[in-house]
Amino acid sequence: MITNGDGWVAVKYLQQVPHVIQVRKNEYAFSVRHNINLAWIRPEDVDMVMQIRKECCGGSKRPKYVFANELDVQRW
Numbered sequence: 001m002i003t004n005g006d007g008w009v010a011v012k013y014l015q016q017v018p019h020v021i022q023v024r025k026n027e028y029a030f031s032v033r034h035n036i037n038l039a040w041i042r043p044e045d046v047d048m049v050m051q052i053r054k055e056c057c058g059g060s061k062r063p064k065y066v067f068a069n070e071l072d073v074q075r076w
Contacts, residue, residue: 001046001067002069002070002072004040008041008042008043009040009041009043010038010039010040010041010067010068010072010073011028011038011039011040011041011046011049011050011065011066011067012036012037012038012068012072013030013037013039013064013065014037014064014065015037016035016037017030017032017037018030018031018037021039021049021052023041023045023048024045024048026042026045028040028041028045028049033075033076034075035075036068036075036076038068038072038073038076049065050063050065050067052064052065
């Protein structure tokens with residue numbers, strides 16, 4: 001997990017679609033920079049974001065969000 005100075009965690013969305021999600025009363029905007037769609041998530045909301053699934057081909061459920069790695073954060 002990559003964190004910033006405030007302890008927020010870098011989370012990446014796997015598609016190039018900017019969007020906003022709401023977790024509890026917090027909103028997080030995923031924005032695309034250098035082909036990386038990333039948002040900084042409060043530590044207390046990370047588990048809820050990581051549990052969000054998307055339905056893929058054949059009905060399988062896969063994670064919609066993943067932890068960004070150091071290279072993703074540097075490029076973003």
